[in-house]
Amino acid sequence: MLELDRLRVCFGGLAALEGVTLSVHAGEILGLIGPNGAGKTTLFNAISGLVRAADGKVRLQGKDITRMPMHQRARLGVGRTFQAPQPLHGLSVRENLVVAQHYGAGQRDPARLEAILHLTGLAAKADADAAGGLALAELKALEVAKALATNPRLLLLDEVLAGLETAGRQRFITMLQGLHQHFNVAIIIIEHDIAAIRTLCPRVAVLDAGRLIAQGPPELVLREPAVIACYTGTGPGNTAAAEASHG
Ligand SMILES: Nc1ncnc2c1ncn2[C@@H]1O[C@H](COP(=O)(O)OP(=O)(O)O)[C@@H](O)[C@H]1O
Numbered sequence: 001m002l003e004l005d006r007l008r009v010c011f012g013g014l015a016a017l018e019g020v021t022l023s024v025h026a027g028e029i030l031g032l033i034g035p036n037g038a039g040k041t042t043l044f045n046a047i048s049g050l051v052r053a054a055d056g057k058v059r060l061q062g063k064d065i066t067r068m069p070m071h072q073r074a075r076l077g078v079g080r081t082f083q084a085p086q087p088l089h090g091l092s093v094r095e096n097l098v099v100a101q102h103y104g105a106g107q108r109d110p111a112r113l114e115a116i117l118h119l120t121g122l123a124a125k126a127d128a129d130a131a132g133g134l135a136l137a138e139l140k141a142l143e144v145a146k147a148l149a150t151n152p153r154l155l156l157l158d159e160v161l162a163g164l165e166t167a168g169r170q171r172f173i174t175m176l177q178g179l180h181q182h183f184n185v186a187i188i189i190i191e192h193d194i195a196a197i198r199t200l201c202p203r204v205a206v207l208d209a210g211r212l213i214a215q216g217p218p219e220l221v222l223r224e225p226a227v228i229a230c231y232t233g234t235g236p237g238n239t240a241a242a243e244a245s246h247g
């Protein structure tokens with residue numbers, strides 16, 4: 001449903017993405033990993049229309065969307081989160097979703113919003129709180145909820161698990177699985193925690209310095225020398241490096 005064909009994105013002289021060819025199937029969950037600065041967020045920006053490709057193509061359900069502005073891509077079904085949650089702080093959770101829904105398909109769908117509120121665990125806080133007062137895990141859930149409210153066929157999740165402690169992370173993973181099942185949406189998830197990637201993703205793609213260096217089932221990809229090498233030297237805190245080097 002999504003096809004990237006030799007995608008190239010440049011910032012001045014720097015090619016942040018180079019020759020990236022990658023497909024995502026309808027309803028699939030694809031993990032996207034790689035060291036900091038590899039180009040993961042830039043790939044999301046190129047798919048969602050926040051940055052323009054210097055070369056190559058982005059196709060959604062066979063349609064060339066490479067030159068399309070961001071809101072038009074949202075309307076065709078590209079939904080995304082941002083690495084730092086960006087709620088409309090003065091509005092309630094429900095109002096945030098109504099605004100997001102308007103930005104996406106442009107149709108009011110109260111039943112869908114109720115389902116999203118329920119499945120993200122935000123129903124109890126839907127009207128009571130201004131979104132600015134939510135805890136981190138709730139803000140992250142709201143970020144996912146807003147993206148889902150746009151009625152995406154493809155959902156791009158940028159490090160939505162980052163900063164959550166172990167129990168909260170596990171709850172969040174379960175929530176994502178529930179959302180995926182209910183809405184049958186294709187997902188690309190950027191995540192550093194390889195255990196989470198193994199749980200969520202039958203397939204993973206690895207970016208390094210703007211190039212796609214591997215893709216396939218996590219248990220195979222994480223053993224590839226090129227993948228292990230790209231994580232070496234990024235520091236002992238890197239869970240992917242640790243796990244890749246320990247097999
Ligand atoms: N708007 C921008 N302007 C200039 N350089 C950018 C911009 N966005 C990203 N970059 C650069 O592109 C590279 C990839 O960044 P990014 O996609 O954020 O990496 P990742 O999400 O994998 O950590 C980095 O070198 C980063 O500094």
Ligand SMILES: [Mg+2]
Nearest residue numbers: 040041042083
């Ligand atoms: Mg990033």
